[in-house]
Amino acid sequence: MATIPSQSNQSKSIAVPNDANASGRSFGATELDMLREVLERGTLVSQAGPVVPQLERAFAKWCGAAYCTAVSSGTAALHTAIAAVDPKPGDEIISSPITDMGGVMPILYQGAIPVFADVDPRTCNITPATIEARITKRTCAIIVTHLFGNPVDMDAVMTIARKHNLKVIEDAAQGFGATYKGRLVGTLGDIGCFSLQQGKHITCGEGGFVVTNDDKTARFMKLYHDKGWPFGEENPDHEFLALNYRMTELQGAVALAQLGRLDEFVQHRRDMAARLTAAIEDIEGLVCPRDTADTTNVHWRYALRVESPLTNADLDRLSNALRDMGARTAPRYTQKLAFEYGFLMNRRMFGGSGYPFVGPQRDGATEPVYDRAAFPGAVEGLQRLLCIAMNEKFDAATIDRIAATIREVITNK
Numbered sequence: 001m002a003t004i005p006s007q008s009n010q011s012k013s014i015a016v017p018n019d020a021n022a023s024g025r026s027f028g029a030t031e032l033d034m035l036r037e038v039l040e041r042g043t044l045v046s047q048a049g050p051v052v053p054q055l056e057r058a059f060a061k062w063c064g065a066a067y068c069t070a071v072s073s074g075t076a077a078l079h080t081a082i083a084a085v086d087p088k089p090g091d092e093i094i095s096s097p098i099t100d101m102g103g104v105m106p107i108l109y110q111g112a113i114p115v116f117a118d119v120d121p122r123t124c125n126i127t128p129a130t131i132e133a134r135i136t137k138r139t140c141a142i143i144v145t146h147l148f149g150n151p152v153d154m155d156a157v158m159t160i161a162r163k164h165n166l167k168v169i170e171d172a173a174q175g176f177g178a179t180y181k182g183r184l185v186g187t188l189g190d191i192g193c194f195s196l197q198q199g200k201h202i203t204c205g206e207g208g209f210v211v212t213n214d215d216k217t218a219r220f221m222k223l224y225h226d227k228g229w230p231f232g233e234e235n236p237d238h239e240f241l242a243l244n245y246r247m248t249e250l251q252g253a254v255a256l257a258q259l260g261r262l263d264e265f266v267q268h269r270r271d272m273a274a275r276l277t278a279a280i281e282d283i284e285g286l287v288c289p290r291d292t293a294d295t296t297n298v299h300w301r302y303a304l305r306v307e308s309p310l311t312n313a314d315l316d317r318l319s320n321a322l323r324d325m326g327a328r329t330a331p332r333y334t335q336k337l338a339f340e341y342g343f344l345m346n347r348r349m350f351g352g353s354g355y356p357f358v359g360p361q362r363d364g365a366t367e368p369v370y371d372r373a374a375f376p377g378a379v380e381g382l383q384r385l386l387c388i389a390m391n392e393k394f395d396a397a398t399i400d401r402i403a404a405t406i407r408e409v410i411t412n413k
């Protein structure tokens with residue numbers, strides 16, 4: 001019988017729930033029952049099974065969008081959304097320099113150029129003013145990432161987008177349940193994207209959603225995730241170039257069960273984050289993540305800013321001490337800005353041809369700015385950022401131990 005290998009680099013302590021395994025994830029009788037039903041039915045493909053369509057209806061209802069397609073990952077969701085914008089080769093799409101590459105790589109797969117705006121160093125979220133400064137006549141869309149589950153200033157982004165006739169794709173992979181002026185992120189732009197990967201607010205291992213209110217966009221995305229095939233329509237044809245990004249019924253069963261608990265998980269994260277903030281907010285130099293009058297934060301990560309009089313070395317000491325007590329941290333999160341990754345710096349794509357950066361499709365276009373000197377907000381924001389992983393299994397005792405560890409490090413400085 002095949003066995004699952006045990007993980008080699010387990011943390012020194014297992015006391016802090018970890019979303020990489022059952023200690024920090026909530027799979028129970030509902031997930032098992034739904035999986036059993038799917039297996040007993042014997043239909044694992046979503047075109048023929050009832051579960052993924054049911055999940056799509058349930059998620060659309062949950063977020064108040066007219067249409068939802070379930071896909072195989074958050075990256076697939078973003079690729080599907082970008083394909084729906086239909087950039088011409090060499091067109092530009094503005095994104096954030098601090099985000100997952102799932103929000104950047106699909107831009108290139110569609111033959112478009114990623115152009116980066118800067119972020120607010122206090123939140124690491126993309127800013128409307130720097131988006132506008134990067135718009136050229138080649139720009140066709142803006143992708144906003146609601147980083148760590150903290151909403152971007154969407155009214156300002158939408159005003160700029162409408163003024164310049166641009167589509168807005170929201171990357172809400174980390175933002176399930178976060179609100180902007182009372183509305184859920186992912187439903188404020190033209191298309192919203194979500195991820196169901198292992199470490200997100202809810203999970204089925206891998207998976208994602210695209211949502212929209214526009215019927216033409218919805219039809220395109222439904223076809224795009226299935227090789228351009230209008231499943232169930234009369235006289236179907238592969239209508240355009242596309243991939244297979246379908247979710248299986250097995251994933252759908254787990255995701256549907258998880259969706260039933262999403263509101264509870266979101267509220268719990270918010271409660272735990274509020275407890276941590278209350279316990280450490282008096283420490284000089286720590287800036288805790290907060291709601292604003294317009295926004296609620298769902299804390300995919302607890303994004304702590306460590307600023308003067310605390311130093312870079314203090315940030316590392318905090319991170320190490322938290323890791324020693326079993327918490328998971330990411331000092332300076334991605335550490336690199338998006339354009340500093342090898343694939344983009346060395347243009348490792350499309351057979352070394354230089355496409356889409358080089359060629360007639362870029363005639364007359366200006367080179368995108370890939371120089372960290374032009375991103376003071378992102379550089380400063382990352383330098384001071386300490387991400388602390390959270391999940392729905394955190395309890396008051398876990399939070400109190402994290403808070404005590406933080407206080408001890410600062411007190412014994």
Ligand SMILES: Cc1ncc(COP(=O)(O)O)c(C=O)c1O
Nearest residue numbers: 073074075100102103173195197
């Ligand atoms: C902001 C953001 N965008 C996109 C993705 C890509 O999602 P996935 O890993 O499911 O492809 C992720 C997560 O991994 C993410 O955090």
